[in-house]
Amino acid sequence: MTITVDRPAEHEATQRRNPRELVSPQTFTKLVTYIVEHQRVTRPYAERVIEQTLIYLKAVCGNHGVRLVPDISVDPGWHAFLMHTIEYAQSSRITTADGACTTSRSCSKTSPPAQPCSAPSATTRHRLPR
Known part of the structure; x- marks a missing residue:
């Protein structure tokens, strides 16, 4: 029996990237300090x-049409x-491979490259467990 992978090997490499690479080091530090x-x-x-x-x-951003719910944390x-709206708007690396966000109704494959993701708005706020 032969098992094949639907996705190319490059895809696996991109899946293992450090999430900190999705924003600038300054933005990451600013968000961490805020938290x-x-x-x-x-x-x-x-x-x-x-x-x-x-x-x-x-x-x-990478799963158009799939409702993903964030964990409480x-x-x-x-x-x-x-x-941090400016940093959120500048987070162009949180997009699909072609540079277009495909998450919300307002974003589509025809969106200009480097458009930040317009993820669905949060409906509740929770405090982190201590």
């Missing part, structure tokens, strides 16, 4: 929250990102 100050958590925990938030947003990171 530390507003959620009263440790810096390592805040870093993991932002990393998971970036993974979630990338997944939303991701919600504060997403909120922090939305509170």
Whole structure:
């Protein structure tokens, strides 16, 4: 029996990238600091929250038509990102391979390249467990 992979090997390599590469180091630090100050958590925990938030947003942008719900620990990171609107708008690396976000009704394959993802809005806010 032969088993084949539907996706090329390059796809696997991109799946294992560091989520911090999706935003600038300055943006990552700013978001982590915001989480530390507003959620009263440790810096390592805040870093993991932002990393998971970036993974979630990338997944939303790459899975058009699939409803993905963030974990309770991701919600504060997403909120922090939305509170930093300039950085959120400049997060062009959180898109599909062709540079277009395909998550919401307003984004499509015809969107201009480097359009930031317009992920669905959060409906509830949760505090991180301590």
